[in-house]
Each structure stands twice: as structure tokens, then as C-alpha cells.
Amino acid sequence: MKVHFLDVGQGLSILVQSGGQTMIYDGGDKSTSSFVVSYLQKQNVTTIDYLISSHYDSDHMAGLIGCLSAFDVKNVISSDYEHDSKLYQSFIQAVADQGLTMQHPAVGTEFSFGTGSFQILAPATIDPDDSNKNSVAIKLTNGENSFIFTGDAESTSEAAMCASGIDLSCDVLVPGHHGSATATSWDFLQATVPEYAVISCGKDNQYGHPAKDVMDKLESMDIQVYRTDEQGTIVAVSDGTTITWNQEPCNDYTPGEKEDQGTQTQKAETENSSSSGTNTGKSGKSSSKSKAADASAGSSIQITATPQVTEAPQDTSSTSNEEMVWITATGSKYHNKNNCGRTDPSKASEISRSEAESRGYEPCKKCFG
Ligand SMILES: [Zn+2]
Ligand SMILES: [Zn+2]
Numbered sequence: 226m227k228v229h230f231l232d233v234g235q236g237l238s239i240l241v242q243s244g245g246q247t248m249i250y251d252g253g254d255k256s257t258s259s260f261v262v263s264y265l266q267k268q269n270v271t272t273i274d275y276l277i278s279s280h281y282d283s284d285h286m287a288g289l290i291g292c293l294s295a296f297d298v299k300n301v302i303s304s305d306y307e308h309d310s311k312l313y314q315s316f317i318q319a320v321a322d323q324g325l326t327m328q329h330p331a332v333g334t335e336f337s338f339g340t341g342s343f344q345i346l347a348p349a350t351i352d353p354d355d356s357n358k359n360s361v362a363i364k365l366t367n368g369e370n371s372f373i374f375t376g377d378a379e380s381t382s383e384a385a386m387c388a389s390g391i392d393l394s395c396d397v398l399v400p401g402h403h404g405s406a407t408a409t410s411w412d413f414l415q416a417t418v419p420e421y422a423v424i425s426c427g428k429d430n431q432y433g434h435p436a437k438d439v440m441d442k443l444e445s446m447d448i449q450v451y452r453t454d455e456q457g458t459i460v461a462v463s464d465g466t467t468i469t470w471n472q473e474p475c476n477d478y479t480p481g482e483k484e485d486q487g488t489q490t491q492k493a494e495t496e497n498s499s500s501s502g503t504n505t506g507k508s509g510k511s512s513s514k515s516k517a518a519d520a521s522a523g524s525s526i527q528i529t530a531t532p533q534v535t536e537a538p539q540d541t542s543s544t545s546n547e548e549m550v551w552i553t554a555t556g557s558k559y560h561n562k563n564n565c566g567r568t569d570p571s572k573a574s575e576i577s578r579s580e581a582e583s584r585g586y587e588p589c590k591k592c593f594g
Contacts, residue, residue, distance in 0.1 A: 226341055226367040226465075228397075231264060232457040233257040235403065235427030235434070236284035239374060240265060241365060243339020248275040250363065250374050252288025261288040262295045264458075272297045275338065278316070279360040279376025281308035286316055293319035304359040305329035306351050332389055340465070341367035346393070347378055349385040357402060358382055364395060368465025373417055375401040375408070383413035396468055397421045397461065400443070404435020404481070406488075406572065414442055421449045421461075421474065426481060428454040433482030440478040441487055449474040454481075484557050486584055488574040548578040550586075558589040565592050 226243035233253025238261055241248040247270050252261050265273075273296045279285050281304070290312070292298070301320050307313065320327055330336075334345045347362035360376030373395045375382070379402060386393060398419035401408030403426040422443050426434040435452075443450055451459045451474050460471040480487070550559040551573040559581040563573040576584075 226339055226365075226370070226463045228365075228372060228461045228463070229264070229268070230399070230423045230425060230451070230453060230459040230461075231257075231261060232453045232459075233261065233284075233288065233425070235430040235432070236288075237279070237374075237376065237399070237403070237425045238285075238288055239399070240268065240270075241338075242268065242270075243341060243367065246274040246339040247272060248277065248338060248343070248365075249273055249289070249292055250277045251279050251285040251376065252290070252292055254284040255287040258288040258291040262291045265292065265296065270296060272299065274299045275336070275343075276301050277361060277363065278303040279362070279374070279378075280304050280356050281306075281310065281313045281316065282356050282377065283310070283312050285376060287312060290315050290319045293323055298323050298325065301325050301327050302330060302345075302361060303327045304348060304351070304361050306353055306356075306359050308356060332385075333391065338365070339367070341365065344391065346373070346386045346389065346391060347375065347382045349382070349389065357407075360401070362386060362401075364391070364393065367463045370397075370463035370465060370468055371395040372397040372399075372461075373419070374399050377402040377405075377408075379405075379407040380410040380413070383408065383410050387412050387416045393417045395419050396463075397423060398448075399423050399425060400435065400439055402434075403430070403432070404439045405432065406436035406438040409439045409442060411442065414446060414448075418446070419448055421451065421468075423451040423453070423459060423461075425453045430454070430481055433480065433485055435481050437480035437485040437487030440480055444478040450476050450478060452477060484585070486552070486586075488552075488572070549575050550578045550581050551575055552581055552584075552586055557586060559586040560589045561592040565589055 229240040231238040231240060234257055236253035237251040238253040239250040273292060276289060276292060276298050278289055330345045332345055332347060332349050336343050343363045343365045346364055348359045352358045357377035358379055358381060360378040362375035362378050365372045393416040395417050396419060398417050400422050404424045424435050455475050455477060456472060462469045550561060551563045552559050553573050563570040
């Protein structure tokens with residue numbers, strides 16, 4: 226089984242060939258659509274047995290439209306929501322032009338594929354207002370080897386995957402949402418424990434992907450890292466027991482944005498408290514939720530991870546009369562509240578003002594003006 230992580234800049238596209246069958250999971254954005262088609266042609270692809278659209282954002286879907294017109298497609302698997310875009314209309318038109326109907330298989334559904342199989346991991350639920358959260362995630366298995374692709378799924382979807390009872394352990398994980406801090410939670414990493422992570426993102430992308438939080442987690446778990454932004458297209462071959470790569474991992478754990486300070490210490494605490502049940506707002510699924518966290522494992526990784534990142538913030542507790550401010554994973558300003566402007570409160574972390582200053586943050590003009 227040959228898995229190609231195509232370099233489509235800021236986007237995602239994965240080609241899988243096995244036992245004469247072909248799968249494409251996402252097709253990258255418009256700008257790389259013709260590259261994807263010609264790449265597949267160079268691999269002698271004529272038929273795509275499974276064309277999987279994780280979700281309908283253009284950086285994942287645009288290139289699939291090109292594939293639908295260039296190749297004979299047998300099955301289209303996609304997420305069960307509608308997207309308000311011309312591109313989405315083009316996609317459903319291209320599917321119809323092939324005489325196909327989109328399939329939205331339920332979590333747990335298995336398909337045989339080549340010398341192996343794949344199983345649907347997500348989405349368990351649909352949020353009509355949040356494209357990323359609806360991403361179709363799959364676990365691809367070949368003998369003892371397995372790969373997990375989650376599109377732009379975020380930590381809420383990861384929690385649902387953990388709660389599904391499906392074995393998530395894998396050799397290769399593509400961290401969700403191009404390595405954004407909204408994905409790749411500790412619980413999910415603890416459940417997947419990959420040996421390798423392949424990050425698909427664009428060089429110097431405007432989103433700062435991958436996030437320092439994610440890279441810190443990967444580094445602290447000694448997960449080997451490949452990155453399309455630095456290494457171009459990456460190819461892995463599984464013979465059922467061993468995975469062989471076309472190049473060495475770069476193991477570059479630096480975030481996309483140099484100023485990204487991460488929030489790991491804070492985050493570990495937050496996630497700890499949420500797994501102990503404080504975070505019940507989400508619907509009455511508390512039983513499955515505690516199953517997800519059944520993971521005493523989930524908390525033990527947090528414990529092992531915490532000491533590795535204690536360094537500076539350690540002494541904040543002893544300086545309790547200090548002025549406290551809020552920072553975010555990617556911002557360069559500090560705020561006097563955790564929901565200033567577009568700041569997401571769940572991603573903000575509180576540190577002392579002097580600590581913020583010393584780390585190079587500047588006061589937000591809105592809060593401190
Ligand atoms: Zn994306
Ligand atoms: Zn997206």
C-alpha cells in the first residue's frame with residue numbers, strides 16, 4: 226500500500242494505491258488542482274475507487290472537482306451537510322455528471338480497499354455552521370500498519386472518536402486542520418499514539434500552521450515529523466508490517482509562526498479539568514464523555530507532559546498579587562479579558578503581565594488603550 230501526501234501548499238490531498246485500487250482523500254485547493262491531476266496521471270491512475278471529501282472547504286475540495294472530471298470515479302464519500310459556496314455547487318454537479326450519489330457512511334462503517342481496509346471514524350454529528358467539525362475522518366489499515374486522516378476535524382470531533390470505542394492506535398497520523406491548535410488534543414494523541422505525524426500545510430501560511438501547541442505535544446511524545454511545507458510530497462509504503470518512506474523525517478518542531486508561544490502548560494490544566502467533568506455544556510453525553518476520558522491514560526500523559534513545559538510559568542502562583550493578563554496561541558498582544566475582540570476564551574491563557582511583557586507580548590489597544 227502506497228500513501229502519497231501531496232504537497233498542495235496550504236491544503237490537504239492524500240493519494241493511496243493498494244492492490245490495484247485507488248483512493249484520494251481530499252484534493253487540495255484550486256491553485257494546485259492541475260498538479261494533483263497530473264500527479265495521479267503520472268502514477269498511472271485511471272480509476273479512482275474511493276474519492277473522499279473530508280469537508281467542503283476549498284483547500285480540501287477544489288482539487289477533487291478536477292479529479293472527478295479527469296478520472297473514472299466509482300464511489301464518492303463525503304460529509305452530510307451543505308456548504309454555501311459556488312465551489313460546493315460545482316462539486317455536487319461534478320459528482321452528478323459521473324452518475325454518482327454522495328455516500329455519507331456512519332461512524333464505524335468499514336470498506337475493504339486493496340490489500341487492506343478503511344473505517345469511518347467521524348463525523349459522529351453534524352454542525353451545519355462549522356465546516357471543519359464535519360470532517361470525514363478515516364483509519365486506513367494494511368496488515369499491521371495503519372494511518373489516520375481527519376481532515377480539518379477539531380478537538381470536539383476527536384473526543385467523539387475517542388468515545389466511539391474504535392481502536393484509534395495507528396502508525397501515521399495526519400494532525401487535523403494542518404496542525405492547528407484547534408486539533409490534536411492530548412486525549413486524541415494518547416489514543417492514537419502514532420510513530421509518525423505528517424503535517425500538510427503551506428510554507429509561511431497566513432494561519433501560522435502548524436501551531437506551537439501541537440508541535441510541542443508531538444515533540445514531547447517523540448513522534449517523528451514529516452512536513453509538506455518543508456519536504457514537498459512525501460510517500461510512505463506499507464508492506465503490512467513495515468512502513469518505508471521516500472525520505473527521512475525532518476523532525477522540525479518549530480511552529481508556522483515564529484511568535485507563537487503556545488499555551489501548553491495552561492492547556493494541560495484546562496483539558497484536565499474538562500475531562501474531570503466540568504465541561505458538561507455540550508449535550509447530555511456525559512456517560513460517553515467519561516468513557517472517552519476512561520483514559521486514566523489521558524491524564525497520565527498530561528502528568529508526564531507537564532514537567533517538560535514547566536520552566537517559566539512555575540512561579541506565577543507565588544506572585545499572586547501581580548496583575549494578570551490573557552494571551553492567545555497565535556496573537557502578539559495581551560488582553561485584560563479572555564474574550565477581547567475575536568479572542569476565543571477557550572484558547573486564551575492567563576499569565577502575569579510582567580511575564581507577558583518579558584515574552585514580547587504588547588498590550589492590546591482595545592483593552593489597555
Ligand atoms: Zn483545511
Ligand atoms: Zn476547513
